[in-house]
Amino acid sequence: MNRRPSLPGAAELFRLTSAPAISEEIAPAEVSTSDVTPLQRRGSGRTKHTTKITVYVSDEELLALEHARLALRADHGLGVDRGRVVREAIAIVLDDLETHGDASLLVRRLREQ
Structure with missing residues (x-):
């Protein structure tokens, strides 16, 4: 009986996690932010994300975010x-911001600070 645990090999640990290739029908240079209508932009959902940022929030903001998450689940x-x-x-x-520009909620709230 082998008592050694089965561990992943180097190939599994150091595999490439690149994003899928872009279709040849739409080249990145052909897409601009002005081509994206408000109904087209969506959060990326449950996909493998290759880029990470760190955002610091207050205890109250984190608690509000968790309450919103729980409300989405419960309600x-x-x-x-x-x-x-x-x-x-x-x-x-x-x-x-793209649709309303200077009158957007983001611009108005940032100007209040």
């Missing part, structure tokens, strides 16, 4: 994590 049957809520919120704010 709406949506089992989402905090990251997904944040990505959707970012998509909404960016759409509002």
